[in-house]
Amino acid sequence: MSWLERIRPALSFLTKKETPDNLWTKCRGCGQMNFHRELVDNMNVCPRCEFHERIGPKERFQQIFDGGKYERLGIPSVTEDPLKFRDQKKYTDRIKAARGATGEPEAFAVAEGQIGDISAIVGVQNFAYMGGSMGMGVGEAFIAGAEAALDSRVPYVVFTAAGGARMQEGLLSLMQMPRATVLTSLLREAGLPYIVVITDPTTGGVTASYAMLGDVHIAEPGALIGFAGQRVIEQTIREKLPEGFQRAEYLHEHGMVDMVVHRKRLKAQLGSLLGVLTNAPAKAA
Amino acid sequence: MITYLEFEKPVAELETRIKELKASAGEGAVNIDAEVKKLEAKVEAQLKAIYAKLTPWQKTQVARHPARPHLKDITAALMTDFTPLAGDRKFGEDCAIIGGPGRFRGRPVMVMGHEKGSDTASRLKHNFGMAKPEGYRKAVRLMEMADRFGLPVISFVDTSGAFPGIHAEERGQAEAIARSTEACLKLGTPMVAAIVGEGGSGGAVALATANRIIMLEHSVYAVISPEGCASILWRTSDKAADAAAAMKQTAQDLKALNLIDVIVPEPVGGAHRSPQAAIKMLGDAVETQLATMDGMGTDAVRDDRRAKFLAMGR
Ligand SMILES: [Zn+2]
Secondary structure (H helix, E strand, O other): OOHHHHHHHHOOOOOOOOOOOOOEEEOOOOOOEEEHHHHHHOOOEOOOOOOEOOOOHHHHHHHHOHHHOEEEEOOOOOOOOOOOOEOOOEHHHHHHHHHHHHOOOOOEEEEEEEEOOEEEEEEEEOOOOHHHOEOHHHHHHHHHHHHHHHHHOOOEEEEEEEOOEOHHHHHHHHOHHHHHHHHHHHHHHOOOOEEEEEEEEEOOOOOOOHHHOOOEEEEOOOOEEOOOOHHHHHHHHOOOOOOOOOEHHHHHHOOOOOEEOOHHHHHHHHHHHHHHHOOOOOOOO | OOOOOHHHHHHHHHHHHHHHHHHHOOOOOOOOHHHHHHHHHHHHHHHHHHHHOOOHHHHHHHHOOOOOOOHHHHHHHHEEOOOOOOOOOOOOOOOOEEEEEEEEOOEEEEEEEEOOOOOHHHHHHOHHHOOOHHHHHHHHHHHHHHHHOOOOEEEEEEEOOOOOOHHHHHOOHHHHHHHHHHHHHHOOOOEEEEEEEEEEHHHHHHHHOOOEEEEEOOOEEEOOOHHHHHHHHHOOHHHHHHHHHHOOOEHHHHHHOOOOOEEEOOOOOOOOOOHHHHHHHHHHHHHHHHHOOOOOOHHHHHHHHHHHHHHOOO
16 A cells, blocks of 8 residues: 555545546547446447557556556655746645645556566556656656565566656756666666556657666557657657657557557566566466 | 857957957057956956856856867867767767767777767758767767777767657667667766766766766756746746756756766856867866776676666655
8 A cells, every 4th residue: 555545534635536437538539429437447448449548557557467456565755846846836736736636646656466477566657647757756666666576576567658757856857767777777687577568658758768678668559659749859850740650550660669559458468478588387278 | 250148248348349459459559458458357357257157047058159169179189099980880870979989188988979060061960969869879889899898988968959850769769868878877887977068858868877977067967958848837938047947957056966976167258268278177077087986897887877876866
């Protein structure tokens, strides 16, 4: 149980954001209306067009671990707002709002459990929390997950999602690139599989560090994956971007991801990969 | 022709008067020496005053000054036997990053860094110091070679960032940057990085994940440009000056945050006024930092680098 789950009753700012089951939501892929409960039952993939809606750690953990059973690992606390940053809003207010909206202490959550009978540590980056942006908190959570994998000698599976860096932490946010890379190097040296599942969207410093350093890169269909933002590129080259640019399928075609896997097949795919990479005995058919 | 920055106006006026005086002096009928000396003293005083309290946004402009010492000036002054190597052996040659083996004050090393170029033709050739995947993959090649031959690596960082373009993305810009950072961390020889102008985001960190990080006094190092930060968080790039201050991107701020090791003082009026003096001081700082790692073994130097980055922000 995370510290937040433990102390939740005492925190009044945490209003649980709930979507009533009888709600209809408009699909961002095809524009059709989906019955909310039907969408959730379908792993948040549109039953009409297969559009993969973004999901948070809670749902992801439930989908990916055997029997939906897992245990959350605590993530280290960090100095909040180290630069006393303020733009139009105070950074501390943005943090408060993100915690209230997501019920999570940071944009990266870690849990342990089994995937296809293989023990693993899983990290999930949360786009709903300040765009999944990478600051000290995210970096430390990523590191804690990797250290847990090293301690238990199990694979590390990370679901990435980030609109960019946590600019409010200045260079400290940029330093999460080398800091996370220290750990991916250690996993490699230890001979432990490090699998990245790249989800929509993964851009900027996250892509240019731990998202691209996996032994295997799996992407969810249609996920936006890239280094530079599309608007920045358009402004630089003054051209329209080609259809499908920086999408999962495009990266697959260009050799940057190994496979694009539908959410419904993801758990099975991870299970079989982890089984082989950890030299586990084959399962009876 | 000197390029004056906006806040250097008083200096520009004084120096114009000095020039006019010298021109009008003609055959030396009037003795202008005393007047020129007085004006020159004023210039010095003005520069000292202005540069002593540059705002973070003004420092950004100094860091981007076209006459700031660039990689080619630095290698020309500090290196002998410098042999730039070309290509990533995979796709192409990227002149935004230049590097190769050579002697730094006599000592065999591997040197690499961003080159922005200094006129229209060379700026285009070097793509304004904005590297593509090939540049970072060349850097990886150089670092692996340094490792094989036991050469320390010196890197000089000066880039507004990695190039944002279709082909760069197509060929894996993110992966190339990630691998370059990884290569820095893997290196079994000492590495010193110096931010000499702009340290722009991932494009900088790919060459700056070093045991020791030096910054020139008026250089900047940030996760995003002040303009970019302002346009995202303030929704207008007009707030770049506010963003520059808020992000704490100056050498002084970053030293206070313990994210860099050493600040190298610049000559009065900035490195662009006296490039050779600036380069000499930079060379001294690099030499001193390299010396702190003399005799360190492969594992020690790697552990030192890992520990340094893990300790950041803790
Ligand atoms: Zn749909």
